[in-house]
């Protein structure tokens with residue numbers, strides 16, 4: 001991945017949204033690792049936390065910043081922004097404010113950063129839908145469980161009922177439709193398996209078959225993400241990842257096999273995202289300008305009731 005350094009004035013950031021309405025699927029874990037991997041690869045990265053309640057991504061980068069200051073160990077940090085939620089009783093007013101804040105957050109970084117990584121909450125919200133409509137790459141983490149598959153395509157013992165598009169997938173398809181209308185943009189949707197078991201099992205095989213079938217219908221790609229590893233969760237309090245030189249901090253000198261495997265998985269995941277190798281330039285900037293100008297109306301049109309889709 002090599003951005004053309006002569007065209008900095010033409011850059012418009014590639015937006016990576018990590019979303020899935022299923023709680024606990026690994027959105028924040030993937031947001032953290034993709035952001036750190038891109039920083040380590042030398043990119044200028046901004047991150048936006050749309051999970052106004054849990055703020056996992058924000059907490060992680062706070063921990064990273066304070067750990068690095070304490071340990072006097074310089075470390076890569078993104079330009080981070082945590083979004084707030086409109087608190088007024090008037091829904092329209094809240095949406096207008098959230099749109100303005102989100103557009104300002106994007107506007108502040110889109111020309112100075114090569115990637116923007118957005119972590120989203122599990123609950124449906126105006127902000128969450130808005131972010132999906134701006135994605136150039138959408139990553140949806142998915143555990144090897146039919147409960148996780150069910151938020152994309154209804155799983156049912158009755159074959160005739162199989163395949164009904166479920167609520168989250170519907171939200172993504174709607175975001176795609178609107179995005180195409182707004183600026184002719186394309187959302188590259190990638191289903192990333194997370195917390196995979198280390199031993200192959202029949203359940204995982206069946207899930208892989210189901211996901212491949214649904215992927216062909218809903219037009220998403222499938223990538224292997226992370227195995228279930230303690231290293232993906234134990235470093236949160238100090239804001240580090242397996243990509244950081246924790247072996248030096250622990251004065252062990254060598255990578256543990258778990259750190260090595262985790263690093264490989266993170267690198268493979270970033271590779272399989274097939275992120276742009278150069279700035280998309282003027283065309284992309286013009287699309288973003290159109291998105292800012294038009295999308296607010298689309299998302300607030302009465303026909304597009306963004307809040308009741310159960």
Ligand SMILES: Nc1ncnc2c1ncn2[C@@H]1O[C@H](COP(=O)(O)OP(=O)(O)OP(=O)(O)O)[C@@H](O)[C@H]1O
Nearest residue numbers: 023024025026027028029122226227228229232233
């Ligand atoms: N590959 C993994 N290996 C081990 N633990 C993991 C892995 N992925 C996620 N976890 C753990 O699973 C839990 C849920 O992960 P995470 O918070 O990233 O999910 P989420 O989709 O962001 O959740 P929410 O919907 O609540 O925002 C966390 O405890 C996290 O540390």
Ligand SMILES: [Mg+2]
Nearest residue numbers: 027028051056
């Ligand atoms: Mg989260």
